[in-house]
Amino acid sequence: MSGIVRVAFASRAAAGRGKPVPLPPNERARPVHSTTAKIAASAAVRRRSLRWRVVDIVVASVVGVAAGLVFWAWNLVYAPITDPLAVVAPGAQALLYGVWLFAGVLGGLIIRKPGAALYTELVAAIVSALVGTQWGGALTILSGLAQGLGAEIVFALFLYGNYRVYVAVLAGAGAGIGMAVNDLITWYPAMDLGFKAVYFVSAIVGGAVVAGVLSWLLVRALARTGALSRFAAGREATAKA
Amino acid sequence: MSSTAATDALTPPRGAQAIYRVNPVAKLAAALALSLLLLVTIDAVSAAVALVLESVLFFWAGLGPRAFFRRTAAIWIAAPLAGVTTLLYGVSAGQSYLQFGLLHVSDGSIALALATVLRILAIGLPAVVLFATIDPTDLADGLAQVWRLPSRFVLGALAGMRLLGLFFDDWRQLELARRARGLGDTGRLRRFANQAFALLVLSIRRGSKLATAMEARGFGGDTVRTWARPSPFGVKEWLLITLGVVIGVVALAAAVVTGSFNFVIG
Amino acid sequence: MASAGGPRPRAGAGLRAEGWGWRHAGREGWAVRGLDLVIEPGERVLLLGASGAGKSTLVQAFAGVLGGVDEGHEEGSLLVDGQPPEGVRGRVGLLMQDPDSQVVLARVGDDVAFGCENLGVPRDEIWRRVGLGLAAVGLDLPLEHPTAALSGGQKQRVALAGVLAMRPGVILLDEPTANLDPAGVTEVRDAVAAVVRDSDATFVVIEHRVDIWLDVVDRVVVLAPGGGVLADGDAATVLRERGAELARDGVWVPGIDPLGGRPVRSARPGAAWGGPEAVLLPDGLRESAGQAPRPDAATPSTEPGSSATAVPARRGELLLSGRGLAVARVPGRVVADGIGLELRAGEATAITGPNGAGKTTLALTLAGLLPASGGDVIAAPVLARGVSGSRRARRAARRRDARPRPTRSATDAPAPAPRIRSSSELLADPIVWRSRELLTRVGTVFQDPEHQFVTGTVRGELEVSLRALKLPDEEIDARVLEVSGRLRLDALLRANPYTLSGGEKRRLSVASALVARPRVLLLDEPTFGQDSRTWAELVRLLAEQLDRGTAIVAVTHDRAFIDALADQEIVVAEGAGALAPAKGGLA
Incomplete structure (x- = not known):
């Protein structure tokens, strides 16, 4: 094999069999974004794989675990912060419940694979359940499932190919x-329609702002620290900077 | 909460009682089945019946009375709080006692408040109790071997979860460091956000290193994996799941028979 | 050199790189390029090179864990036993430096079994190998033992056992002892040495502290920063011919002093006898917990015979002292007590002792970050001048005072009565100071620099405390320029702190504390894992600070660091709680 330049476009499986498989010059995958600078473009010149790598799985898990810990800390402090909202308009406390939704959006934005949002939010919920939240194990997991599914469906609608700020929102x-539907069935089934309406709208607005915009900004900030260098999300952001 | 508490959650003691030997997957299934059944209705009868049946079983839950109340303390607090909210803002019906803007206490909301409190206890207590004796490693074994969930994801999540104890230590260290850097006097919310960000950076880096270490040990390859620990699923597992279903069905039946069944949607 | 495989089932594997290179996706430069290297089966190789020479990239490539094609650009060829590494999973075992991310599962037995499971080894065989693996690294622990309860050295040995259980033909170690204290280093080194002695596996270790592995390896390869091999041969020859060059690049070469043999402390009488003064703590100190501070009760008596005793001149002004201190990371769980010490201007104190004895907790308590569980931290008036404290912290301190104070040896003496401190006494306790009041008085440098990064740029890190102090912009600019120039960070001011190298991160964490000009500076393991160049820079910088009158406290295991700087050494003993006297004859 000496002397042969093994071009890294070859699939890893092919490389595993020892066959050098240079990429035909005409097979250029579509660039991820037209604005992407040249370094990221050169790295991204290949078909985007939707298969999860080990690092995708582990980092999604770890982000979920860290988010679960942030939820835990938030569980300790949220009541005094959000309760005043409930006094202004009952149900409006859901505006800040968006904090519980960031894990899924963040996971989806970082990992960019099918199921990432659902998986990350679910892991976060399981961690909360294991370290003990006031909501009881299975219920926490159920709400994680509903919340993660809500974000996941949106990423799927964009075919796991668009991760701009409006998609995050x-x-x-x-x-x-997802959160509103689950909470209104599980926790507030007996509420007034007015309460339910306020809760529903607040949850959506809160989710869009806190979980959507903040997670997107978070990914950019994370990328600048170099922590996402093994992810397309990280390489794109640093290339733009 | 300390890192030792997190460590305890990750490797809980393996007790002698039968419940410790039940496959965690069965505990999860039983808790989920019971929860989903009880979620269907909001009435005091089904919740009360379920609660009575469950409380008999709590004796075999593998928790002493002290551990039981320590573990479930949060639910005992959360249930009445949700009850009060329902009392004030619940759908009103019958005699009205107090009205002030959206706030409205009536016969209807009193009944609903009672139902809400009982329902949260009936759903929450068994879930927490069943979770208390779950060892995450055993749960992962069960999820992958019994339910055949993809092993890469199950083990990835398990490995990530092991870092939880470290994150607790990190969190505390980050807190001290912010005081040392002169940021300890600023707003709580800002400091919380700053710390949460730092924790994410640390965790992602650690996760990337862990992923490399796992790959270096052959994780994620094409070889079919074997399992060092068996994950048996037999009679006692089915028994537990059946118990969960039976309690749920009996509770619902009682509600239907007494005419208090109140479907949650509509 | 290459031992024949003989009858054993799995002989060592050969490694071969030809014109090999790797460029990480998204980076312009190559991590490694044009590398030609052959390592024969069974060879034991030490891999050296300046930081950034691509050593880690190379061993990760051999282990097949560099990542997929979207993670980088590869050229040339790299083979294990004549095959690409991805095709021979399990043939190559890799152990890296951070113990916390080398262990995968929550129980020791499960963790060792993990690799075998992935390779599809039958269950009975797995557990047989787990037993053999643990025995090979000398760990006698129950299989159920939680990995979270292991020390760093034990974690590395568990991970090594997991590697061995896979029966690899190559064992690759990437600075396996960089994050360990000296005891852990020895522990892991000995385990590895035993393994290597008893196996035919090929062995490659990356390490910048050469002396650790000299007895284990038979060949040294030095990678050139730009790519290629700089030197290759037996250890003695390579070190003789390239030693000076390697030392300049930060490698710890045996026999070469990073400080060039010059003492760094200009005015230190103690330097004459070549070592720090050992401090004996009178036993009676343990009883002083809870009592009103006595001015001279805790003055350490010095060893009578040493010339260091008669030096009142070098005793600077008293800044901060601890009396009858009991320290706890978690309130109520005391890890060490009966501690008395004094920190004086221009003097360096080393806090030493085994892991888990409470050294870091002691430092954080002195730093005003953790409340003392018993006894007092007292800032001298000259240090406490001008503080107003935070009302909330004062109230919390009063509440703590009102409670009976737990000590580790609660049975020894009746619990002291609740005490009442006057306002001025309370304000002498740094725990009640405001966060920004700490900045100019007691600075803390954490063991992990990343714990203390709070902004997105190096400049931001340097400015943040100055802004908290509300200094004028010109003053801030001037100080940032001064300290960044002094610590060679001036070219990095716009970089994100997390993207810096290990040495740069350490320099930044020290700089961001120094920029506020604290009169007491506490550092937790400042030299941990540092290359010899950063080490020497740190030592010189701290010596300068001492000459300017800063009091320095360092939690450290680093004997060379102590010898170069420390005036006194405080030994926190394990278990006993009280301080044991430092060993005699330190010099």
Whole structure:
């Protein structure tokens, strides 16, 4: 094999069999974004794989675990912060419940694989359940499922190919819908329609802003620290900077 | 909460009682089945019946009375709080006692408040109790071997969860460091956000290193994996799931028979 | 050199790189390029090179864990036993430096079994190998033992056992002892040495502290920063011919002093006898917990015979002292007590002792970050001048005072009565100071620099405390320029702190504390894992600070650091709680 330049476009499986498979010059995958600078473009010149790598799985898990810990800390402090909202308009406390939704959107934005949002939010919920939240194990997991699914559906609607800020906002809103549906059935089934309406709208707006916009900004900030260098999300952001 | 508490959650003691030997997957299934059944209705009868049946079983839950109340303390607090909210803002019906803007206390909202409190206890208590004796490693084994969930994801999540104890230590260290850097006097919310960000950076880096370490040990390859620990699923597992379903069905039946069944949507 | 495989089932594997290079996706430069290297089966190789020479990239490539095609650009060829590494999973075992991310599962037995499971080894065989693996690294622990309860050295040995259980033909170690204290280093080194002695596996270790592995390896390869091999041969020859060059690049070469043999402390009488003064703590100190501070009760008596005793001149002004201190990371769980010490201007104190003895907790308590569980931290008036404290912290301190104070040896003496401190006494306790009041008085440098990064740029890190102090912009600019120039950070002011190298991160964490000009500076393991160049820079910088009158406290295991700087050494003993006297004859 000496002397042969093994071009890294070859699939890893092919490389595993020892066959050098240079990429035909005409097979250029579509660039991820037209604005992407040249370094990222050169790295991204290949078909985007939707298969999860080990690092995708582990980092999604770890982000979920860290988010679960942030939820835990938030669980300790949220009541005095959000309760005043409930006094202004009952149900409006859901505006800040968006904090519980950021894990899914963040996971989706970082990992960019099918199921990432759902998986990350679910892991976060399981961690909360294991370290003990006031909501009881299975219920916490159920709400994580609903919230993650809301964000996941939005990423799927964009075919796991668009991760701009408006998609993040929509994903946050989707997570908000998931949360509202689950909470209104589980916790507030007996509420007035007015309460339910306020809760529903607040959850969506809160999800869009807190989980959507903030997660998007978070990914950019994370990328600048170099922590996402093994992810397209990280390489794109640093290339733009 | 300390890192030792997190460590305890990750490797809980393996007790002698039968419940410790039940496959965690069965505990999860039983808790989920019971929860989903009880979620269907909001009425005091079904919740009360379920609660009575469950409380008999709590004796075999593998928790002493002290551990039981320590673990479930949060639910005992959360349930009445949700009850009060329902009392004030619940759908009103019958005699009205107090009205002030959206706030409205009536016969209807009193009944609903009672139902809400009982329902949260009936759903929350068994879930927490069943979770208390779950060992995450055993749960992962069960999810992958019994339910055949993809092993890469199950084990990835398990490995990530092991870092939880470290994150607790990190969190505390980050807190001290912010005081040392002169930021300890600023707003709580801002400091919380700053710390949460730092924790995410640390965790993602650690996660990337962990992923490399796992790959270096052959994780994620094409070889079919074997399992060092068996994950048996037999009679006692089915028994537990059946118990969960039976309690839920009996509770619902009682509500239907007494005419208090109140479907949650509509 | 290459031992024949003989009858054993799995002989060592050969490694071969030809014109090999790797460029990480998204980076312009190559991590490694044009590398030609052959390592024969069974060879034991030490891999050296300046930081950034691509050593880690190379061993990760051999282990097949560099990542997929979207993670980088590869050229040339890299083979293990004549095959690409991805095709021979399990043939190559890799152990890296951070113990916390080398262990995968929550229980020791499960973790060792993890690799075998992935390779599809049958269950009975897995547990047989787990037993053999743990025995090979000398760990006698129950299989159920939680990995979270292991020390760093034990974690590395568990991970090594997991590697061995996979029966690899190559064992690759990437600075496996960089994050360990000296005891952990020895522990891991000995385990590895035993393994290597008893196996035919090929062995490659990356390490900048050469002396650790000299007895284990038979060949040294030095990678050139730009790519290629700089030197290759037996250890003695390579170190003789390239030693000076390697030392300049930060490698710890045996026999080469990073400080060039010159003492760094200009005015230190103690330097004459070549070592720090050992401090004996009178036993009676343990009883002083809870009592009103006595001015001279805790003055350490010095060893009578040493010339260091008669030096009142070098005793600077008293800044901060601890009396009858009991320290706890978690309130109520005391890890060490009966501690007395004094920190004086221009003097360096080393806090030493085994892991888990409470050294860091002691430092954080002195730093005003953790409340003392018993006894007092007292800032001298000259240090406490001008503080107003935070009302909330004062109230919390009063509440703590009102409670009976737990000590580790609660049975020894009746619990002291609740006490009442006057306002001025209370304000002498740094725990009640405001966060920004700490800045100019007691600075803290954490063991992990990343814990203390709070902004997105190096400049931001340097400015943040100055802004908290509300200094004028010109003053801030001037100080940032001064300290960044002094610590060679001036070219990095716009970089994100997390993207810096290990040495740069350490320099930044020290700089961001120094920029506020604290009169007491506490550092937790400042030299941990540092290359010899950063080490020497740090030592010189701290010596300068001492000459300017800063009091320095360092929690450290680093004997060379102590010898170069410390005036006194405080030994926190394990278990006993009280301080044991430092060993005699330190010099």
